[in-house]
Every structure is written in structure tokens, then in C-alpha cells.
Amino acid sequence: MAVGVHNFPDFPELSGVRIGVVEAGIKKQSRKDLVLFEFDASANVAGVFTKNAFCAAPVHISKTHLAFINGRGGKAYFLINTGNANAGTGKQGFDDALQCCESLAQQVGCEQQRILPFSTGVIGEKLPVDKICNALTELTKSLSVNNWADAAAGIMTTDTRPKGATTTVSYGGHSITINGISKGAGMIKPNMATMLCFVATDASIPQPLLKRLVSEIADCSFNRITIDGDTSTNDACMLVASGASLAPEIDESHEDFQNFRRSLQQVFLDLSHAIVRDGEGATKFVTIRVERARSQQEALDVGYTIAHSPLVKTALFASDPNWGRILAALGRAPIVDFDLSLVSISLGDVMIVEGGGRAESYTEERGQTVMDQEEITIIVNLDRGASVETIWTTDLSHDYVTINAEYRT
Amino acid sequence: MAVGVHNFPDFPELSGVRIGVVEAGIKKQSRKDLVLFEFDASANVAGVFTKNAFCAAPVHISKTHLAFINGRGGKAYFLINTGNANAGTGKQGFDDALQCCESLAQQVGCEQQRILPFSTGVIGEKLPVDKICNALTELTKSLSVNNWADAAAGIMTTDTRPKGATTTVSYGGHSITINGISKGAGMIKPNMATMLCFVATDASIPQPLLKRLVSEIADCSFNRITIDGDTSTNDACMLVASGASLAPEIDESHEDFQNFRRSLQQVFLDLSHAIVRDGEGATKFVTIRVERARSQQEALDVGYTIAHSPLVKTALFASDPNWGRILAALGRAPIVDFDLSLVSISLGDVMIVEGGGRAESYTEERGQTVMDQEEITIIVNLDRGASVETIWTTDLSHDYVTINAEYRT
Numbered sequence: 001m002a003v004g005v006h007n008f009p010d011f012p013e014l015s016g017v018r019i020g021v022v023e024a025g026i027k028k029q030s031r032k033d034l035v036l037f038e039f040d041a042s043a044n045v046a047g048v049f050t051k052n053a054f055c056a057a058p059v060h061i062s063k064t065h066l067a068f069i070n071g072r073g074g075k076a077y078f079l080i081n082t083g084n085a086n087a088g089t090g091k092q093g094f095d096d097a098l099q100c101c102e103s104l105a106q107q108v109g110c111e112q113q114r115i116l117p118f119s120t121g122v123i124g125e126k127l128p129v130d131k132i133c134n135a136l137t138e139l140t141k142s143l144s145v146n147n148w149a150d151a152a153a154g155i156m157t158t159d160t161r162p163k164g165a166t167t168t169v170s171y172g173g174h175s176i177t178i179n180g181i182s183k184g185a186g187m188i189k190p191n192m193a194t195m196l197c198f199v200a201t202d203a204s205i206p207q208p209l210l211k212r213l214v215s216e217i218a219d220c221s222f223n224r225i226t227i228d229g230d231t232s233t234n235d236a237c238m239l240v241a242s243g244a245s246l247a248p249e250i251d252e253s254h255e256d257f258q259n260f261r262r263s264l265q266q267v268f269l270d271l272s273h274a275i276v277r278d279g280e281g282a283t284k285f286v287t288i289r290v291e292r293a294r295s296q297q298e299a300l301d302v303g304y305t306i307a308h309s310p311l312v313k314t315a316l317f318a319s320d321p322n323w324g325r326i327l328a329a330l331g332r333a334p335i336v337d338f339d340l341s342l343v344s345i346s347l348g349d350v351m352i353v354e355g356g357g358r359a360e361s362y363t364e365e366r367g368q369t370v371m372d373q374e375e376i377t378i379i380v381n382l383d384r385g386a387s388v389e390t391i392w393t394t395d396l397s398h399d400y401v402t403i404n405a406e407y408r409t
Numbered sequence: 410m411a412v413g414v415h416n417f418p419d420f421p422e423l424s425g426v427r428i429g430v431v432e433a434g435i436k437k438q439s440r441k442d443l444v445l446f447e448f449d450a451s452a453n454v455a456g457v458f459t460k461n462a463f464c465a466a467p468v469h470i471s472k473t474h475l476a477f478i479n480g481r482g483g484k485a486y487f488l489i490n491t492g493n494a495n496a497g498t499g500k501q502g503f504d505d506a507l508q509c510c511e512s513l514a515q516q517v518g519c520e521q522q523r524i525l526p527f528s529t530g531v532i533g534e535k536l537p538v539d540k541i542c543n544a545l546t547e548l549t550k551s552l553s554v555n556n557w558a559d560a561a562a563g564i565m566t567t568d569t570r571p572k573g574a575t576t577t578v579s580y581g582g583h584s585i586t587i588n589g590i591s592k593g594a595g596m597i598k599p600n601m602a603t604m605l606c607f608v609a610t611d612a613s614i615p616q617p618l619l620k621r622l623v624s625e626i627a628d629c630s631f632n633r634i635t636i637d638g639d640t641s642t643n644d645a646c647m648l649v650a651s652g653a654s655l656a657p658e659i660d661e662s663h664e665d666f667q668n669f670r671r672s673l674q675q676v677f678l679d680l681s682h683a684i685v686r687d688g689e690g691a692t693k694f695v696t697i698r699v700e701r702a703r704s705q706q707e708a709l710d711v712g713y714t715i716a717h718s719p720l721v722k723t724a725l726f727a728s729d730p731n732w733g734r735i736l737a738a739l740g741r742a743p744i745v746d747f748d749l750s751l752v753s754i755s756l757g758d759v760m761i762v763e764g765g766g767r768a769e770s771y772t773e774e775r776g777q778t779v780m781d782q783e784e785i786t787i788i789v790n791l792d793r794g795a796s797v798e799t800i801w802t803t804d805l806s807h808d809y810v811t812i813n814a815e816y817r818t
Contacts, residue, residue, distance in 0.1 A: 052740040053740040053741070053744065053749060054740030054765070055740070087736075087737070088732075088736045088762070089766055090765055090766020091766070092766070093766070122733065123731075123734065124731075124732060124733035124767060228718075228719040228720060233737050308717075309637075310809070310813070311637060311813055314809075314813035317810065318813075320814070322532075322533075323533060324497045324642075325532065327497045327532065327642070328461060328496070328497075328532060331461035331462040331463030331464070332460075333462075335462065338462040340463060355499065356499055357499020357500070357501070358497065358498070358499065396719075397810065398810050398811070400719070400723075400810075401723055401726065401805060401809075402807070404719070404720055404723035404724070404727075405723045405727035405729070
């Protein structure tokens with residue numbers, strides 16, 4: 001089950017990036033579960049990672065290795081497994097992840113710090129190092145510029161469909177390609193980055209700018225989605241610029257820069273929205289827009305309080321225009337000096353609350369018409385400032401409970 | 410469905426408090442839905458109310474009327490309806506609640522400020538004033554000292570069973586009785602008081618002490634439970650001392666005071682735990698104890714982050730010892746300078762996490778044995794301070810979704 005159609009794209013080749021995908025038998029048989037990205041020596045790499053205090057061993061190691069490769073030149077690799085998060089595994093988890101890096105480094109002939117490991121799946125179980133290391137020869141043999149779709153499938157956990165986005169944009173008279181894949185369906189309330197997302201472009205982007213772009217764009221895409229409010233121990237969002245295109249180096253003063261930035265942001269938005277649409281048990285894609293708040297934080301606090309309310313989420317699942325639950329959630333948001341008489345709330349284009357009570361024009365029928373749709377927008381206007389924030393979320397359905405009650409069985 | 414047995418007590422008579430209960434047909438037919446408490450002129454009344462910014466009209470009015478009766482002497486009344494919360498109803502809601510008070514005041518011959526109104530049920534619908542006013546004659550006729558059990562049933566909404574607690578305690582050589590009822594099953598994360606709770610004693614308690622007692626004791630009982638993290642617009646917890654017993658006035662320096670306070674606290678704990686046990690769809694009664702935190706707030710932040718995690722709650726529902734989810738929730742709690750290597754987590758008497766990773770002694774079988782039980786204790790030791798807090802919560806089951814997706818239909 002997932003909301004609406006996700007148009008999984010035909011990925012164009014992207015020079016300077018090769019991908020390998022194999023079945024290593026990590027948790028389930030007969031599914032691709034091990035993915036390798038290989039980047040040209042000309043590539044720059046940047047990323048943002050989970051802020052969960054219990055972040056997994058591979059997250060720590062990837063951060064360290066990222067610092068090593070920056071500015072050094074030479075090839076770089078992402079080694080990604082699904083089926084096991086290698087989180088909550090203590091020192092053993094570090095040893096296991098490093099052993100996989102070392103084994104791959106010997107195979108491809110580079111320093112082990114050039115390998116960034118990523119893991120997703122069940123928490124607290126030992127990484128099956130042997131299965132991963134035994135599959136590395138076949139994995140490197142499978143490297144190809146045409147494996148984006150297989151990679152999107154190869155990083156899935158409870159996802160019901162692979163997630164991809166691609167676009168091309170003209171820059172300085174040359175074409176630039178941006179390809180990306182993401183995964184995630186539960187434990188989604190990113191705090192810095194989301195589950196796993198890998199975006200690459202053949203543009204040439206200097207490291208400091210690349211680092212800023214991934215941070216700023218993740219902030220208004222992956223850091224604005226929530227499914228269940230739970231922040232993963234393994235989130236990472238990576239952006240790689242291979243520099244293989246003929247376009248000039250990306251420069252903020254170039255006339256095509258804003259257009260390039262918008263295209264990159266659209267890929268991030270598409271990939272993050274694809275995660276919400278495929279949220280565990282999701283039957284609704286919900287946009288919550290908080291307007292005229294005093295600060296960005298206040299707008300986000302209000303938005304997330306509504307987005308995380310189990311009562312709002314179950315009403316959305318039931319297509320029940322029970323707007324009293326939105327009001328009650330809003331009422332417990334951490335806002336100081338809250339003047340209810342200024343607040344208005346709309347469901348799509350139907351005004352439901354004005355001046356702290358039901359809008360005169362509201363009828364149950366009009367509310368029902370909006371709630372019956374798969375895509376619903378809730379707009380809260382606080383009328384006390386100039387800040388606006390938008391976040392995206394899902395409903396809470398029986399399937400969410402089923403998926404998460406049966407995950408390990 | 411509810412967890413364990415709730416031993417609904419045989420209530421003793423409590424002098425100075427009479428209760429009326431009738432069917433007013435407010436939302437459903439053939440159920441008692443209107444309750445009246447009448448207190449002797451000697452009674453003192455105190456209470457704590459929801460902090461939801463959108464608190465309902467009756468909450469505003471009860472606060473105002475409570476201020477009026479304090480120190481004035483004369484009879485006081487609680488008029489309680491279920492089936493309609495009279496919340497999110499704007500000015501109309503105030504007019505409606507006051508009209509009910511005025512109508513009852515004329516009937517019993519007192520100022521309308523002596524009537525404290527309480528409403529619970531669906532939010533955002535107009536209070537059926539006529540139905541309530543038409544039932545007032547029968548309601549006052551039904552006043553009796555023996556109606557505690559009917560009143561407990563008469564204030565239920567999605568509760569599956571009535572909730573009551575009673576005790577007697579000796580004070581100054583005389584017996585004091587404490588009777589209480591509560592209701593609530595969803596939208597439970599009290600922030601000051603909980604859903605509805607009415608506790609009365611025949612003790613004589615001076616108003617300032619009574620006010621402090623209800624606040625302090627609600628703080629460590631009703632303000633430590635959560636079912637879904639949603640704070641009701643209508644929460645109220647009232648404590649009445651009729652002064653009808655022969656015992657001397659309660660005084661903090663009396664040798665029997667601590668014993669009296671413990672008895673009162675036990676009634677509050679029983680009533681608040683009864684709400685958790687009857688939580689919407691609950692199959693588990695979960696105690697979360699956070700030890701050695703730096704501050705009370707830190708202990709509560711950690712406790713509630715775990716208690717509100719949908720992934721922890723669905724694992725509890727599945728009796729799945731998926732402790733990685735507790736770890737992940739803990740990792741996103743708002744704690745500064747968090748040293749994971751100090752943290753330990755136990756499930757009952759089974760140590761699961763030590764030093765940031767799985768405890769050496771832990772086995773899946775031992776974890777399963779604890780998780781298979783209906784009553785589960787999660788102990789988190791942060792080893793960084795002296796604060797300890799305990800909160801109580803439930804799992805997240807299919808029935809929670811069913812109940813809240815179908816509530817208005």
C-alpha cells in the first residue's frame with residue numbers, strides 16, 4: 001500500500017558514477033541487498049547524517065572516512081547493505097563495519113578510508129560480515145553506469161516500492177544530469193538527514209559549496225517529513241558531484257546557478273515525498289502548512305504537533321473531518337501567549353476554524369469532500385508573525401500497526 | 410479490551426456528598442450520561458485543569474466558578490455530561506454551558522456560580538442544552554449518597570469499564586473516607602490534570618491545603634500517565650472535602666497527616682492507573698522508570714520519548730523484545746552531552762543494554778519472557794544525576810486505530 005503513483009524514472013547514464021548490486025543473503029533470500037557506488041577520482045562527496053545520539057557504527061565511520069577523502073582526490077565508494085542496521089551493536093559493530101571496508105579496499109586497491117559504509121534494517125543484531133565479504137567479488141564485477149534502478153530496489157527495507165528521481169538541467173550551455181534514489185518507510189522523523197538517500201550529479205561542484213547545498217536542501221526536504229516521529233539511528237543523505245560533465249564548475253554567481261539549485265532541490269523533494277507516500281501503512285499524503293508564526297521554530301513545533309498526533313492521524317485514516325482533533329493538537333503545541341481568537345485552520349480550500357471556533361461557512365459535507373481525497377493539505381494560520389513552514393506526513397492505519405508488530409517475525 | 414482486572418469497589422457512604430445520575434439522551438440512547446454532585450455548605454473544593462490552549466468552555470467556567478465559591482460557604486454542585494465536550498464551540502459554547510448552570514441554579518435555589526460544569530465527548534459539536542435542561546428535575550430527584558457506581562458509569566466515553574477507588578483512614582482517632590471516580594481512555598497526556606476525576610472525602614481540609622494536595626498529588630499520578638500523547642481540551646481533576654466526618658481538621662503537623670496523604674495519593678494512583686489499563690486498545694500496562702537523570706525534566710523527557718514512540722508501542726503490542734527501538738527512541742530524546750556508554754536499560758529484571766550495546770547476559774528468550782507479560786516495566790538508568798521519575802503508558806494496537814477511526818461513526 002502506498003499513496004498515489006510514484007513514477008519511477010528511466011535513469012540516464014551519469015558519467016563518473018558506477019553502481020554494483022548483488023544478493024548477499026543478509027536477511028532474506030532471493031533479494032538484492034548489497035549495493036556499491038564507485039565514484040571517479042574527480043568526484044566531490046558531501047552528506048548529512050542522523051542526529052540520533054545512538055547513531056549506528058557505520059554512521060560514525062562514514063563521517064570519519066568522509067573527512068579523510070575530502071580534498072584528497074582519488075576514487076571513493078559507498079558500500080550499502082539492507083537487512084541489518086548494525087546499530088546498538090557496540091564495539092563489535094565498529095569492528096564489523098571496518099572489516100567490510102578493509103575487505104573491499106583490498107579488492108579494489110585503495111585505502112579503507114575511501115569506503116563509506118551504510119547499513120539499514122533491524123537494530124541490535126550482529127552484522128553478517130562473512131555474507132557481505134563473500135559477495136564483494138561479484139559486487140565489484142557488477143559495477144555499471146546502468147544500475148540505478150537495481151540499486152533503488154537493493155536498499156529497500158519495509159518500502160513497498162523503489163524510489164528514484166532524475167532530471168537534467170542546462171548550465172553554461174551544457175547539460176547536467178542529477179540522479180537520486182532514497183529508501184525509508186518507517187522510523188521517519190529525520191533530524192538532519194533522512195533514512196538513506198544517494199544523489200549524484202555529473203556537475204563539477206567545489207567541496208564547500210557541495211557541503212552547503214546538501215545541508216540546505218536536505219533541511220527543506222528530508223528534514224520536513226515525518227511518518228511516525230521516530231528518528232532512525234542510521235539516517236544519511238549523500239550528494240556526490242562527479243565532475244564528469246562538460247559544463248563549467250558550478251558557481252553561485254553564474255546566471256544558471258539558481259536554476260541548477262532548483263533542479264537539485266526538486267530531486268530532493270521528489271525523493272523525500274516518495275518516502276512519505278510509501279510511509280508504513282500510509283493511505284494519505286498530508287501537507288501541513290503553518291503560516292504567520294512568530295518564528296521558524298514555532299511554525300515547526302505547531303506543524304509537528306499536528307503531524308504526530310495519533311488522534312489526527314487516525315481521523316485522517318478514517319477520512320473523518322474531525323477537525324476538533326486538529327484544534328486539540330494545536331492547543332497543546334508549545335506556544336507562548338497563544339491568542340486563539342486569531343487562529344484559522346483550513347482543510348484544502350475549506351475554512352474550518354475561525355476565531356477559535358467553527359467557521360460560519362463550514363459544513364460537514366464540505367469537510368468530508370476534502371478528507372475523502374488521498375492528498376490533503378492542512379493550513380494553520382496563527383496570524384502573529386511572518387514565518388511559514390511546510391511539512392509532509394501520513395495517516396496512521398491498521399497496516400502501520402501490522403507492519404511494525406510483525407517486522408521481526 | 411483492557412489490561413488486567415480493575416477491582417471496582419463497593420463504595421461506602423460519604424457524608425456531605427450526594428450524587429444524581431440520569432439518562433438525558435445526549436448522544437446515545439439508553440445510557441446514563443448526566444451526573445450531578447451536590448456538596449454540603451461545609452465543603453471545600455479544589456481542582457486542577459487542562460493546560461490545552463484550546464480548553465473547552467466548561468473548563469473556563471468551572472475555573473471562574475471555583476474562584477467564586479472558595480471561602481464563601483454554601484452548597485456547591487458539579488454538573489457533568491458525557492457525549493459532548495462543548496469544546497471548539499466558541500462563544501456559543503460559553504452561552505450553552507452557562508444556560509445549563511442557570512437552569513440548575515433556579516431548580517436548586519442558589520447562585521449559578523455555585524454550579525461547576527464539566528463536559529466530555531466529541532469536540533466541536535453544539536451542546537444539546539435542551540436535553541440537559543429537560544433532565545434536571547429528574548436529576549435532582551435522584552440525588553443520593555449511594556450513587557458512586559452509577560456516576561462512574563455515567564461519565565464514561567470510550568472507556569470499557571467504570572473506574573473507582575475508595576479507602577478509609579484513621580485520623581485523630583476517627584475514620585475518614587475517601588471515594589473517587591475517573592474516566593478516560595484516549596487523548597490522554599494530561600498536562601496538569603487528566604480527563605475527568607472526582608475525588609471526595611468527608612475529612613475537613615482547609616482550602617489552601619486542599620488546593621496544594623490536589624495539585625501535588627495529581628502531579629505524581631494523573632500527570633505521569635500517557636496513552637497517546639494527546640492532551641484533552643477538557644481535563645479536570647477535582648478534590649472535595651465535605652468536612653462531615655468527626656475527625657479533626659487535617660493539619661500538616663498532625664501525627665496522622667502523612668498516613669492520610671498516602672491514602673489520598675493511593676486513591677489518585679489507582680484512578681490514574683485504571684485509565685491507563687483501560688487505554689484505547691490497550692493490551693499492556695507499561696511502567697517506565699527513568700533513574701539517575703540530571704533533572705526531573707530530563708527524566709520526564711526520556712520517559713515520554715519512549716512512551717510516545719509508535720515503534721516502541723507497536724513492539725510492546727507484538728510482545729516483541731525489539732529493544733533496539735527503545736534505544737533509538739532514547740537516542741532522539743532531548744538530552745545534552747549524552748554519554749551512551751553510561752546507559753543501561755532493563756526490561757523487568759532482565760538487563761538488555763549496557764554501555765551502549767547489548768548486555769552480555771541478554772538472550773532473546775529472557776527478553777521474550779518479560780514481553781509476554783501483560784504488565785511490563787522498562788527501566789532506563791542514565792547514570793548522570795540523582796533524579797528519578799516514573800510514568801505509565803500502554804501499547805499501540807489495532808484496536809486503538811479501530812476505536813479512533815470509528816469514534817464519530
